[in-house]
Amino acid sequence: MGKEVTKRIGNEVEAKVIPKFKDAAEEAGKKYTYKSSKGPTVSGGNGINQGEHIISLQDNAGDYIRFHVNLNSSRNTSTWHWHLRDDNFQWHYGQIQLKHNSLPKWGD
């Protein structure tokens, strides 16, 4: 998330989001064999993806679960969710919404 973002919402993410993400990852792990992960790093900007992608877990065929976050344009509301390969990543699961002060860029 970045130091500044962590300072602002880290505790809330730890309390409300991470447990659900962990449960979802464990559940998906029963069906797929974890091989690697793909995080939010990109080549441009501050090196961190500013879109929805946080991290995806992969097996030999690629992503099997993708953890995402939506941020509104005021950057004061975030909606955390995940997608599964089972339905071609077409459905949202989780949908945890946090309200907070306007956040800086992810990674800052």
Next chain:
Amino acid sequence: MGGLSNIKKILLLTYGCNLDHSNINYLVKDRLSPFEIEWGNIPKNVDGKRNVLFQYDVYDANIENNNKVSDIYFHQYLISENHLNAFEYSLSKLNKGMNTCCHLDARGHIEIEIDHIEYSARTLIPIDKKTIIILLDEEAEANAFIRSQLHLLPAELQYLIVDYKLSYDEQKFKMKRWIQQILLMCK
């Protein structure tokens, strides 16, 4: 009393180009705001007729206009089916864009590569599950340019609708052809 068991979950999507944002925002404020609920928290003691967990989403092919409505999606409402029908009717009277009821949680992603460059789109699934609506998003870095040009293209290229029964690979193939057409038009 309302209960989780009889709750319908609906996302209404309005999409088109250069939509009537002034009136859309007015309708959201006037007709929906009084019925907003805390996200994901359906009150127990509400009128049983309010059985639709509702979200509204707007997509404008003109990205400058889209920025004016991108926050609408972040709100949830609990309304009745009559209320939903009336809201949809009011939107239809604006005579701009299309309005489609979709599955609330079906807001997915699809990515393709052309010449090793990734393009991305988001997908929505109408309630009748006959089609999938594919809209160019702002996720992939390469999307930025074509997304900014979308409103200048013919209406039939501003979004893609595919058969729900297509496999994921077939959806990707259709999306790839669509993006290739857009890239040709943007040259």
